[in-house]
Amino acid sequence: MRYLAIIEYVGTNYAGWQIQKDEVTIQAEVEKVLSRILNTPTKVYASGRTDAGVHALGQTFHFDTIKKLDLDKFTYSVNSLLPSDMRVINIVEKREDFHARYSVKSKRYDYLINTGEYNPFERDLVYQFQRKLDLNKIKEALDALVGEHCFKNFTSKLEDDSNYVRKIYEASLTTEGDVIRISFVGSGFMRYMMRMIVGCLIEIGLGKMSVMELKIYLVETHRKIVPYKAPACGLYLMELTY
């Protein structure tokens, strides 16, 4: 049996999703709990990694088991053993050709920026930028980012033969008081891509970079990686669609 789980977590205390030697990771915590409840070593396959400090409201992973699970009871057991900074929201049965990563149609990431006074209660949950930004300029840049682009300059990925083309379906900005929410829906996001895009958007909002310069990074044939990367704490993996 193959199952798909939706999980939310506070990334602050973890070295990211993916298992790494000598590091506390979300995947390691989840596999430990599943293996214990299912009474056999159990691996999980996520929609993708999230980096250290990045949060998720709708990360997904699949796992296999020979057991037919009572999903309400099983979810309850998993949550009672998981650390208090993560929670499985839902688990559903899937066909065996379903894959949490390869079956993804689109991903949504949000980034939160506080442009107002420093807020100690949200210091790990919202980037405490504390300066005003020109939202119209940022919106103009968001419009320029929608569509299919080569994001070679917006990732730390090394392989020169990789496919760096990704499609952005939606890019929007909303405000909640002094907090700006920047939301992207796209076909996929490479490592640091969201944080480098937001890094540029902040420079644009400060008037230190033009939308034209952003466009040049998108078409530059020689690799010239953007020198801006917004901190992990403001980033949320919101939703996967399959």
Add this chain to the structure above:
Amino acid sequence: MRYLAIIEYVGTNYAGWQIQKDEVTIQAEVEKVLSRILNTPTKVYASGRTDAGVHALGQTFHFDTIKKLDLDKFTYSVNSLLPSDMRVINIVEKREDFHARYSVKSKRYDYLINTGEYNPFERDLVYQFQRKLDLNKIKEALDALVGEHCFKNFTSKLEDDSNYVRKIYEASLTTEGDVIRISFVGSGFMRYMMRMIVGCLIEIGLGKMSVMELKIYLVETHRKIVPYKAPACGLYLMELTY
């Protein structure tokens, strides 16, 4: 010169406000920073203690210095040295007969309860109760609490000759989605008083305690301390008036 400061802090990582040997406390952090900037050992006097895990949005303290301070610059320096989970909001000059504790006219405390799904992002900021409560019953209890009462059964204070009478000016309940905010304005609050009151309100909201039983605790002449105490993480010292 005497100065009054307003400070907000996340209580989670501290053994409360008051300095204690071998414990990390908010007062200790504040005194360390002030002593360093003023270049002389400096003591601070708060409006009152907050317990381990209790938060503040408007705690106040006063301190004395022979220097005439440039308040904007001084506040900035203090905040740049304080830990990231606290922030001085404002500092004003006061007459030398002003006292952060003895001059207080009223205090406001709020308590936050999440009656919906467990929220890992707010696990230290809102009590994750995760059960529905009868809000009308709680409102009825709040009305019964307004006025002058003997709160001898709502504190751990030991001295039998203490004055246990406190006046509650306002007691209200509002909701923000699944989160209930219970707000009290009163002349003063003894140790655990808010948490014991909220402990009773939760029992009342569950239908396990009647408003009449609450009233009996308020008039009981023999001491019979309430056996309920809501966790520290939901409690906020909101505001002092002078």
